Every structure is written in C-alpha cells, then in structure tokens.
C-alpha cells in the first residue's frame with residue numbers, strides 16, 4: 469500500500485474553482501496527487517482508503533497571527549475589564565503585556581515549550597495545520613531569543629508548520645520607561661541581528677502610547693535589511709497610521725485594523741498587503757469589529773486568525789474566529805473559510821498551502837458536517853473530525869499505521 473485515498477467526500481473545498489460534490493482526494497506521502505470528482509479520478513489502486521461518509525473536506529486552517537508562547541495567568545484582568553476598567557488603563561498601571569513579560573522572563577525554556585505545546589495541540593485538534601508564532605513577551609535579548617527558539621521547536625516536534633515573527637517592539641519594558649529611544653536602539657542594533665536567524669518576519673505594535681509610526685519605520689527598515697518582511701499591529705485601539713505605513717513599506721500583512729478607514733483599505737489593496745483580521749480581540753475587549761466586508765470589497769486580501777494571547781484573545785481554535793468573521797465582520801461563510809486557510813497562507817508567503825490542489829502539501833480537515841457553512845453556524849462545536857498534516861492522519865480516524873497520537877499533557881502547567 470502506498471498513500472491515502474479519501475473517498476465519499478460530500479463537499480470538497482479546494483480554493484481552485486467551485487466546491488466539488490462526490491469527490492475524492494489522493495495523497496502520495498506528503499503531497500496531493502488528485503482532488504476532484506470521483507467519477508473523473510484516475511484509477512487509485514493500492515491506497516489506504518478513508519471513507520468520509522459524505523462529510524465536507526476543507527484545507528487545514530492557517531492561523532497567521534498568534535502570541536502563544538507565554539507564561540502566567542491574566543484571567544483577573546478579564547474580570548477587571550468586565551467590571552469597567554479599560555485595557556489601556558490596566559496596561560499603564562503595569563498590568564497587561566508587562567505582567568506577562570514578568571511571568572515569561574522567569575519561566576524556563578522547557579516550561580514555555582510545554583505550555584505552548586499544549587496550546588498548539590488544542591489548535592491542531594481544532595483543525596489548524598499551520599501557525600504563525602510571535603515573540604514579544606520577553607522584551608530583552610535573552611528572553612526574546614528563548615521565545616523564538618520555543619516557537620521553532622514547536623514546528624520541529626509537533627505536526628504543524630510554524631512561521632516565526634520577532635516582536636521585540638511589543639511594548640517598552642519597565643527598565644526602559646524613561647529611555648524609549650534606548651529601547652528602539654536595542655531592538656534595532658542588538659535584538660534584530662540576533663533574532664534574524666530564528667525569525668521569518670518582524671512585527672511592531674504601532675499604537676498610541678506604544679510605538680509611533682516613525683519608530684516602527686526605523687525598526688522595519690532594520691528588519692528588512694536582515695531579510696525579515698514586516699507584519700504590522702496596526703490601528704487596533706486607535707487610528708495612528710500603521711496601515712498606511714504597512715502599505716508604504718510593502719508589508720506582508722497589516723493586522724487587527726479595528727480602526728481602519730476606506731482610504732487605508734484602498735492603499736492596502738494597491739500595495740498587496742494582506743489584512744489579517746483577529747475578531748477574537750474586539751470580541752474579548754467588547755469593542756466594535758472592523759468591517760471585513762469593507763476590506764474585502766475594497767480588493768484587499770483578507771485573512772482570519774486567532775491572535776491567541778493571554779490578554780485580549782485567549783482563543784486557540786479557528787471555529788469561533790470564522791463565526792465572528794461572518795456574524796460580526798460581514799464576510800460570507802465561503803469568504804471566511806477562504807480567509808482562515810488560503811488568506812493566512814498567502815500572508816505568510818506559503819503559496820502552496822491553504823488549498824487542496826494537485827502538487828500541494830496534503831494539509832486537510834474532514835468536518836463532521838455536510839458543508840463548511842456549519843462552522844460559523846455552530847460556533848461552539850468542534851466540527852473537526854480528522855486532521856491530515858503533510859499526508860499523515862494526526863487527529864481522528866485513519867489507517868492505524870498513519871495515525872499519530874497526542875502525547876500526554878505536559879505535567880508542569882502551573883509554573
């Protein structure tokens with residue numbers, strides 16, 4: 469026997485033309501060799517067959533924006549915000565990002581790996597096959613590198629493709645509060661050159677009271693010179709000009725965009741910058757969502773991602789994100805599924821992923837539903853029945869010799 473054959477697919481989303489009914493997908497080792505009508509398929513002998521029983525099959529999710537390597541617990545902040553305190557006020561009082569920085573700096577690399585791996589296994593069970601992971605809770609050279617090493621190790625040891633982003637400019641750390649120029653110098657001259665070996669992208673939190681547009685431009689220029697394309701935290705809590713900067717420098721992505729304007733959208737579309745929308749953040753903060761509809765109609769490439777982080781969006785799986793994209797951002801179910809797969813892949817420069825197409829890596833999800841429209845429609849159910857990563861069944865049903873099992877939960881969860 470060589471390779472897999474998924475049969476009995478009731479609804480196949482390929483992103484290479486219309487959905488296909490009565491479909492099959494053939495996989496050799498790690499790669500898709502056929503995806504289409506069963507009746508048009510070449511003979512597929514000597515393959516292990518997995519009968520999908522009329523279920524829908526979609527590409528694995530590509531979660532293009534996460535901050536999932538961290539220690540500590542900020543559930544108290546969530547309660548304080550619900551009682552009326554603002555995110556910005558809590559941050560100014562030393563909570564927020566800086567409280568996670570304190571907990572993360574004092575955690576060992578092994579603990580950080582265990583905590584992150586547990587989150588990523590939850591993501592995988594929810595159908596994620598590729599994830600972007602940012603640093604940003606170290607804010608000193610040694611800890612930022614530790615976070616990037618942990619992120620890369622996730623990709624080496626778990627069945628998931630990882631892209632890493634250096635986010636040393638996530639906040640000015642407490643020890644530089646009265647010397648912000650000194651911190652930007654540190655990021656540019658020491659952190660970035662050391663991080664470049666461990667990172668695929670460079671990010672800056674461009675926000676009122678965090679980093680300004682000119683500081684961000686300086687950091688992105690230094691990152692670009694080291695071969696790191698930009699991803700920009702832009703227009704999240706206020707409108708400061710991060711989206712226009714992303715367009716000006718030809719960033720890979722502009723993310724969040726809660727306060728994006730139609731002029732920004734036109735500039736992002738023209739510059740080919742992917743808009744990575746993270747509806748879990750505004751949902752958790754109880755603030756208005758940006759219009760995904762407006763961005764899509766302006767011609768932007770749109771992606772949806774979890775923004776998994778301990779402060780504003782402790783959401784690990786894509787189902788709720790897709791539902792929020794539909795219910796609160798105005799995308800159609802098909803657009804939201806595209807954004808959560810192909811859109812994310814394009815933002816990460818992974819041209820071959822986020823689609824089900826001959827020659828592409830076999831990253832697929834079998835849904836326990838007849839169509840992907842059930843994902844936004846049933847947001848509190850994990851409809852993921854089977855996950856196939858690079859041709860191997862890693863979650864759910866499959867031939868015994870290809871199924872991999874999740875290791876036991878890491879022991880040290882509360883350090």
Ligand code: NIG
Pocket residue numbers: 535564565568673701704749775777778779780781
């Ligand atoms: O993407 N915007 C900046 N960073 C995170 C929040 C980080 C935190 O609160 O820990 C975000 O929402």
Ligand code: FE
Pocket residue numbers: 533535701775
């Ligand atoms: Fe974020």
